[in-house]
Amino acid sequence: MIALDWGLSSFRAFRLDAAGAILAQRSAPAGVLTVADNAFESVLAAQLGDWLDDAPLVAAGMIGSRQGWVEAPYVDCPAGRAELAAQLRRQPLAHGGAIWFVPGARWSDDRAIDVMRGEETQIVGALAASGLADALLCLPGTHSKWAIARGGRIVGFRTHMTGELFGLLRRHSILGRLMPPDPADDRDDAAAFQDGAERARTPGGLLHHLFSVRTAGLFDRLAAPALAAYLSGLVIGDEIENALATAPRDLPVLLVGAPALCARYARVLAQRGIAATSLDETVGARGIQAIAQAAGLAPG
Amino acid sequence: MIALDWGLSSFRAFRLDAAGAILAQRSAPAGVLTVADNAFESVLAAQLGDWLDDAPLVAAGMIGSRQGWVEAPYVDCPAGRAELAAQLRRQPLAHGGAIWFVPGARWSDDRAIDVMRGEETQIVGALAASGLADALLCLPGTHSKWAIARGGRIVGFRTHMTGELFGLLRRHSILGRLMPPDPADDRDDAAAFQDGAERARTPGGLLHHLFSVRTAGLFDRLAAPALAAYLSGLVIGDEIENALATAPRDLPVLLVGAPALCARYARVLAQRGIAATSLDETVGARGIQAIAQAAGLAPG
Numbered sequence: 001m002i003a004l005d006w007g008l009s010s011f012r013a014f015r016l017d018a019a020g021a022i023l024a025q026r027s028a029p030a031g032v033l034t035v036a037d038n039a040f041e042s043v044l045a046a047q048l049g050d051w052l053d054d055a056p057l058v059a060a061g062m063i064g065s066r067q068g069w070v071e072a073p074y075v076d077c078p079a080g081r082a083e084l085a086a087q088l089r090r091q092p093l094a095h096g097g098a099i100w101f102v103p104g105a106r107w108s109d110d111r112a113i114d115v116m117r118g119e120e121t122q123i124v125g126a127l128a129a130s131g132l133a134d135a136l137l138c139l140p141g142t143h144s145k146w147a148i149a150r151g152g153r154i155v156g157f158r159t160h161m162t163g164e165l166f167g168l169l170r171r172h173s174i175l176g177r178l179m180p181p182d183p184a185d186d187r188d189d190a191a192a193f194q195d196g197a198e199r200a201r202t203p204g205g206l207l208h209h210l211f212s213v214r215t216a217g218l219f220d221r222l223a224a225p226a227l228a229a230y231l232s233g234l235v236i237g238d239e240i241e242n243a244l245a246t247a248p249r250d251l252p253v254l255l256v257g258a259p260a261l262c263a264r265y266a267r268v269l270a271q272r273g274i275a276a277t278s279l280d281e282t283v284g285a286r287g288i289q290a291i292a293q294a295a296g297l298a299p300g
Numbered sequence: 301m302i303a304l305d306w307g308l309s310s311f312r313a314f315r316l317d318a319a320g321a322i323l324a325q326r327s328a329p330a331g332v333l334t335v336a337d338n339a340f341e342s343v344l345a346a347q348l349g350d351w352l353d354d355a356p357l358v359a360a361g362m363i364g365s366r367q368g369w370v371e372a373p374y375v376d377c378p379a380g381r382a383e384l385a386a387q388l389r390r391q392p393l394a395h396g397g398a399i400w401f402v403p404g405a406r407w408s409d410d411r412a413i414d415v416m417r418g419e420e421t422q423i424v425g426a427l428a429a430s431g432l433a434d435a436l437l438c439l440p441g442t443h444s445k446w447a448i449a450r451g452g453r454i455v456g457f458r459t460h461m462t463g464e465l466f467g468l469l470r471r472h473s474i475l476g477r478l479m480p481p482d483p484a485d486d487r488d489d490a491a492a493f494q495d496g497a498e499r500a501r502t503p504g505g506l507l508h509h510l511f512s513v514r515t516a517g518l519f520d521r522l523a524a525p526a527l528a529a530y531l532s533g534l535v536i537g538d539e540i541e542n543a544l545a546t547a548p549r550d551l552p553v554l555l556v557g558a559p560a561l562c563a564r565y566a567r568v569l570a571q572r573g574i575a576a577t578s579l580d581e582t583v584g585a586r587g588i589q590a591i592a593q594a595a596g597l598a599p600g
Contacts, residue, residue, distance in 0.1 A: 113516075160511070172471075174464060207462050207542065
């Protein structure tokens with residue numbers, strides 16, 4: 001089968017065998033936001049080329065949102081492979097086959113609604129890859145997700161806007177003005193990152209701690225190229241502190257995402273005495289396969 | 301005497317009588333950032349015009365920083381009118397008089413340094429105007445300051461980057477995209493503001509709660525023009541929650557700032573059972589006078 005991870009900014013396709021092993025993969029900056037006039041099918045054909053045959057095509061990510069090709073409405077928690085498979089949306093294709101879209105997941109507490117789209121599939125894949133049914137999962141990124149899985153299903157989750165806030169502060173705030181003009185000159189300074197993560201645990205709150213980036217620069221406590229790493233430690237440390245405060249402590253912890261980013265999170269978790277297993281984003285393909293199998297679209 | 305509140309973006313001058321009453325005031329958008337080639341003295345002459353005589357001239361704010369006219373180095377806490385008066389910096393003027401610059405204040409805890417410049421003078425003025433020697437003071441704004449005063453001196457304070465973060469999120473984030481294109485169309489929605497402030501007290505942390513602005517918009521829980529007020533409630537609620545967590549509870553609370561902003565803070569404090577007295581920013585002139593009197597530059 002062919003699994004598609006089609007987000008706002010990127011397109012990734014995986015050819016999988018029946019056991020879920022990745023036989024080949026392709027990627028392109030052909031995200032949903034780059035597709036004009038809803039020409040999704042021609043973009044798909046151009047990207048897949050000779051891969052387009054009778055193999056089932058299943059896509060996860062923002063391609064299944066209101067901004068995408070076909071909207072696959074959110075499935076409420078608890079949501080696992082069976083619940084997601086039951087709500088796949090099918091779209092016929094011109095060459096005769098069809099493409100299925102995986103729905104996102106939704107969780108409500110008393111006061112607010114939270115949503116994910118794409119990460120639910122990575123979580124299904126991470127549980128399959130790790131052989132776990134119960135886990136605390138962290139998917140770091142622009143909008144980090146922390147999810148609790150029990151019995152193979154997502155029972156609740158929270159989004160943290162950590163990556164987006166870091167980017168805003170780096171590019172547009174008074175803090176960024178003390179840093180090198182080109183973010184490429186920021187140093188991946190492990191000590192400064194750890195300083196920030198430790199500071200995030202002290203009283204005062206994130207809005208206060210952010211100002212310490214400025215004073216660290218003004219009073220030469222940190223060199224300009226180390227300030228972004230310190231800021232990263234502050235926001236990631238704050239995210240982890242708050243996520244752990246509301247998470248059950250009896251669950252194994254899985255990190256799913258880009259390896260360098262997962263390594264930063266793992267370091268902060270280790271400082272708090274928590275061991276985490278890291279999986280990269282290709283587990284999303286495994287998740288798509290598990291959902292396709294539950295829907296009877298793929299053997300297994 | 302003439303008191304100047306000369307910040308990065310604005311210039312304000314007050315003519316005071318010996319009792320501290322404001323006889324007249326002038327203001328202009330002639331902030332430090334608008335002055336080219338260090339031409340501070342000609343800007344001062346142009347703004348004061350016929351006010352320029354033998355009256356002592358004392359200025360507070362960023363005009364006394366490294367970016368300003370003459371740097372008046374930070375005074376370490378505890379800092380009150382006497383400590384600030386002792387560190388005034390004098391600069392002779394071409395017409396024969398002189399101008400004095402009030403220093404900023406600095407506070408260090410074990411891990412980081414915090415600074416203010418301009419607010420120390422407003423605090424001195426607020427204590428003088430209220431007749432209090434011991435108080436918890438909040439000066440809301442781009443960089444809100446929460447200070448503890450005892451015996452008439454600032455003994456510690458913390459900065460919160462609340463206003464700046466609100467602006468970044470409103471203008472540049474995914475949250476702003478759900479709001480009216482023109483911020484002038486945002487509605488001052490008291491119920492949405494209160495919702496946000498209440499939500500900030502629930503578990504999850506600010507980075508998580510911010511995402512609820514998005515879901516409130518996506519699922520039509522709030523109309524687009526009300527989202528900015530909800531976001532404002534979230535960040536102000538978070539600031540107040542964290543500030544109160546580290547503040548002594550035995551002190552009267554003074555709010556110093558723009559009346560509409562102080563009213564928002566007062567509402568959140570009232571929800572938490574805390575009564576606050578609000579004073580507007582003109583108390584800064586009173587603070588300058590108190591410092592000038594302590595330095596022997598003004599009668600009183």
